[in-house]
Amino acid sequence: MRKTFLLILTSILIVSCNSKIENTLEDIIDNFSFNKTKSNSTEIIIKLYDITTTKRRITDVEFFVSKKEFKVINKQQLENFDKVFLNAKKTGYCCCPTAVYSIHFLNKKEELDLFYVDTASI
Secondary structure, X not given: OHHHHHHHHHHHHHHHHOHHXXXXXXXXXXXXXXXXXXXXXXXXXXXXXXXXXXOOOHHHHHHOOXXXXXEEOOHHHHHHHHHHOOOOOOOOOOOOOOEEEEEEEEEOXXXXXXXXXXXXXX
């Protein structure tokens, strides 16, 4: 039992000291969480906020009026929504985005999660 515990502890220390492995594990956890939320959704609402017209900071994006709103409500649209993320890359913070999207994941009108996406171009 003690050997097993020491082996697990050593493995955790080795993995946690390697930032590449740590980033990979973080990506796997993030992807699992995001994919689970998507699969449990019956409706997705995407709102586009064009912040170039307001010249305001993004911190209060909820107070902006959305420029466009898209609803993903049927099975075909949900499948097509998945395709958007096939070539998507997880990147760091975008310092000067020109647009912000909010993505609301709903299941029978109950909000499961909300994500914000910064973009450098629309």
